[in-house]
Amino acid sequence: MSEAIVSLRNVVKRYQRGKQVVEVLHALNLEIARGEFVALMGPSGSGKTTLLNLIGGLDRATSGEVIVAGERIDQLSSGGLAKWRARHVGFVFQFYNLMPMLTAERNVELPLLLTSLNGAQRKKNVAAALAVVGLADRARHKPAELSGGQAQRVAIARALVADPTLLVCDEPTGDLDRKTADEILHLLQTLNRDHGKTIVMVTHDPKAAEYASRQLHVDKGALVQGEQLAGAAH
Amino acid sequence: MKYFPLIWAALWRKKTRTIFTLLSIIIAFLLFGMLQGVNAAFKQGVDNANVNRLVVTSRISLTEALPIAQMQQIESVAGVATVAHATWFGAYYQDPKNFIFAVPVDIDRYLKAVPEIQAAPEAIDALRHTRDGILVGLVAAKKYGWKIGDRVPLHSTIWTRKADGQSDWNFEVVGYYDFNGDKNQTDAALFNFDYFDEARAFRRGTVGWWVVSLKDPNQSAEVAGAIDKLFLNSADETKTQSEKEFAQSFLKQFGDINFIVKAILFAVFFTLLFLTGNTMMQSVRERIPELAVLKTLGYSDLGVLTLVLVESVLLCLLAAALGLGAAELLFPLLKSVVGEVRLPGSVLVAGTVVALILAVATGLPPAWRAKRLNIVDALAGR
Numbered sequence: 225m226s227e228a229i230v231s232l233r234n235v236v237k238r239y240q241r242g243k244q245v246v247e248v249l250h251a252l253n254l255e256i257a258r259g260e261f262v263a264l265m266g267p268s269g270s271g272k273t274t275l276l277n278l279i280g281g282l283d284r285a286t287s288g289e290v291i292v293a294g295e296r297i298d299q300l301s302s303g304g305l306a307k308w309r310a311r312h313v314g315f316v317f318q319f320y321n322l323m324p325m326l327t328a329e330r331n332v333e334l335p336l337l338l339t340s341l342n343g344a345q346r347k348k349n350v351a352a353a354l355a356v357v358g359l360a361d362r363a364r365h366k367p368a369e370l371s372g373g374q375a376q377r378v379a380i381a382r383a384l385v386a387d388p389t390l391l392v393c394d395e396p397t398g399d400l401d402r403k404t405a406d407e408i409l410h411l412l413q414t415l416n417r418d419h420g421k422t423i424v425m426v427t428h429d430p431k432a433a434e435y436a437s438r439q440l441h442v443d444k445g446a447l448v449q450g451e452q453l454a455g456a457a458h
Numbered sequence: 459m460k461y462f463p464l465i466w467a468a469l470w471r472k473k474t475r476t477i478f479t480l481l482s483i484i485i486a487f488l489l490f491g492m493l494q495g496v497n498a499a500f501k502q503g504v505d506n507a508n509v510n511r512l513v514v515t516s517r518i519s520l521t522e523a524l525p526i527a528q529m530q531q532i533e534s535v536a537g538v539a540t541v542a543h544a545t546w547f548g549a550y551y552q553d554p555k556n557f558i559f560a561v562p563v564d565i566d567r568y569l570k571a572v573p574e575i576q577a578a579p580e581a582i583d584a585l586r587h588t589r590d591g592i593l594v595g596l597v598a599a600k601k602y603g604w605k606i607g608d609r610v611p612l613h614s615t616i617w618t619r620k621a622d623g624q625s626d627w628n629f630e631v632v633g634y635y636d637f638n639g640d641k642n643q644t645d646a647a648l649f650n651f652d653y654f655d656e657a658r659a660f661r662r663g664t665v666g667w668w669v670v671s672l673k674d675p676n677q678s679a680e681v682a683g684a685i686d687k688l689f690l691n692s693a694d695e696t697k698t699q700s701e702k703e704f705a706q707s708f709l710k711q712f713g714d715i716n717f718i719v720k721a722i723l724f725a726v727f728f729t730l731l732f733l734t735g736n737t738m739m740q741s742v743r744e745r746i747p748e749l750a751v752l753k754t755l756g757y758s759d760l761g762v763l764t765l766v767l768v769e770s771v772l773l774c775l776l777a778a779a780l781g782l783g784a785a786e787l788l789f790p791l792l793k794s795v796v797g798e799v800r801l802p803g804s805v806l807v808a809g810t811v812v813a814l815i816l817a818v819a820t821g822l823p824p825a826w827r828a829k830r831l832n833i834v835d836a837l838a839g840r
């Protein structure tokens with residue numbers, strides 16, 4: 225069995241809503257190996273985003289162990305967690321979440337500002353990331369001048385540019401039409417297969433999930449029996 | 459600074475808003491520079507006043523004349539070194555806007571009491587021997603192009619001549635004088651009191667004020683008290699002050715400038731604090747999701763706080779630099795009010811400090827909010 229990149233043990237997540245405590249995830253266990261492309265599926269409100277946020281180190285589990293990229297991230301300080309995210313995780317969101325006043329290349333450069341790379345090295349890596357997503361010719365465009373699919377490609381380039389251990393995508397095609405969605409999913413698949421990126425993607429679109437190498441179903445805060453795919457495209 | 463493009467872009471996210479905020483801060487600092495400059499220039503006049511000298515005026519008012527007979531009595535007071543006198547002449551040259559501080563004096567007494575005056579011995583000698591001679595200050599001489607031997611008519615706004623009832627007085631330039639290089643003291647002239655007193659139509663035998671130099675500056679309070687006591691209950695009661703107090707009370711004629719300046723600036727900056735603070739807060743509120751994204755990318759809480767704070771510092775310092783720069787350029791236009799001075803460097807330093815305080819005061823609340831921002835809630839729009 226290959227090395228686990230994500231390992232969740234007895235993870236519970238509760239939210240306090242006024243006096244009421246809501247348990248969103250119930251003693252959840254999960255392993256994701258290096259090189260996997262996992263689709264997290266399930267009905268709205270089932271806890272997919274919550275689970276993804278725990279894996280990506282954006283939120284903290286109420287109890288249980290969260291080991292990602294070899295680190296007990298549930299035990300990191302908030303500063304340590306920020307550093308860890310910068311080093312290990314690339315995020316892609318449904319609504320792209322680009323900085324509207326920065327050009328594509330400046331957006332992609334953002335994670336690199338936190339590294340010790342100099343200006344020339346940053347420029348080189350930004351250009352490489354934009355080339356991977358096929359947007360080398362849109363480097364100087366601002367998000368408002370890009371189509372939804374192009375904006376999402378810029379977001380993917382931003383997620384990739386610092387060469388993270390793990391890509392975490394929350395409904396990356398939720399805002400795109402079928403054709404554009406397929407292009408984005410194809411890009412993610414290429415990143416997984418050809419560049420060896422481990423990807424965890426939340427989606428409620430079964431067609432999107434087919435691009436993944438494994439589908440997991442979340443329902444009411446628990447994983448329901450995972451379905452192993454042989455990989456339709458293999 | 460590799461974060462500069464990020465901060466700069468954030469600053470200009472809403473162009474119109476930023477320009478208006480910038481303009482209001484610029485105007486506030488222009489006002490700050492001008493008003494504080496005037497204030498500082500006046501204060502400088504007070505600070506430059508000699509502590510070794512007393513000025514004796516009428517108790518009733520600055521403009522009331524005193525009898526020349528007081529001189530010997532003042533001279534007899536213990537601790538007094540010399541007594542000189544001067545009289546307000548209210549002169550201008552050709553045009554009322556060419557005001558010149560020309561005063562009739564007994565030159566030998568005056569030079570002894572005011573040793574800052576520097577003139578060539580020949581010039582002083584010439585004044586002694588030329589009845590209608592006039593010694594002109596360097597700034598005045600340069601301004602009007604006066605040369606030794608020129609005949610110069612000065613118009614007095616107060617004194618008419620006995621002979622013809624006219625207010626135009628003619629003088630012959632006999633020399634120049636400097637005042638330790640202080641340009642504010644040499645847009646001025648000195649001429650003979652004897653000539654003036656004999657020729658004027660009224661109030662002969664009086665002077666405007668006495669200038670008393672002391673043997674020991676530590677005794678100024680005692681000597682001042684003794685002089686005033688001397689004339690108590692006489693027809694010409696006096697008020698004796700140090701030159702510094704005199705300069706201050708002279709300024710008080712125009713109201714408490716320092717207080718007015720401070721009050722105006724306080725009101726302006728108080729308003730600005732809320733205006734800019736509100737703008738900064740609003741700008742951060744609009745950017746909550748973007749700031750959350752920076753945090754997901756690994757920007758620390760403190761890093762995001764710094765970005766917002768630097769943005770506010772950049773805005774305030776930029777505006778302050780433009781406002782104070784404009785004040786520096788425009789300040790010389792106030793020459794008629796404050797004399798030949800440049801905007802004092804202390805005002806620029808104070809302005810920069812005020813800008814930094816403004817930046818932190820307006821930037822810290824939104825920066826703190828950005829620091830505290832919870833990623834998950836912000837991304838979910840909660």
Ligand SMILES: Nc1ncnc2c1ncn2[C@@H]1O[C@H](COP(=O)(O)OP(=O)(O)O)[C@@H](O)[C@H]1O
Pocket residue numbers: 239240241246248266267268269270271272273274275834835
């Ligand atoms: N910060 C929070 N505070 C309170 N309740 C939350 C919070 N985050 C998520 N929830 C609740 O947890 C449940 C799961 O949310 P989420 O993980 O976003 O679901 P999904 O992504 O599967 O649609 C929902 O009922 C949601 O309202």
Ligand SMILES: [Mg+2]
Pocket residue numbers: 272273274
């Ligand atoms: Mg969700």
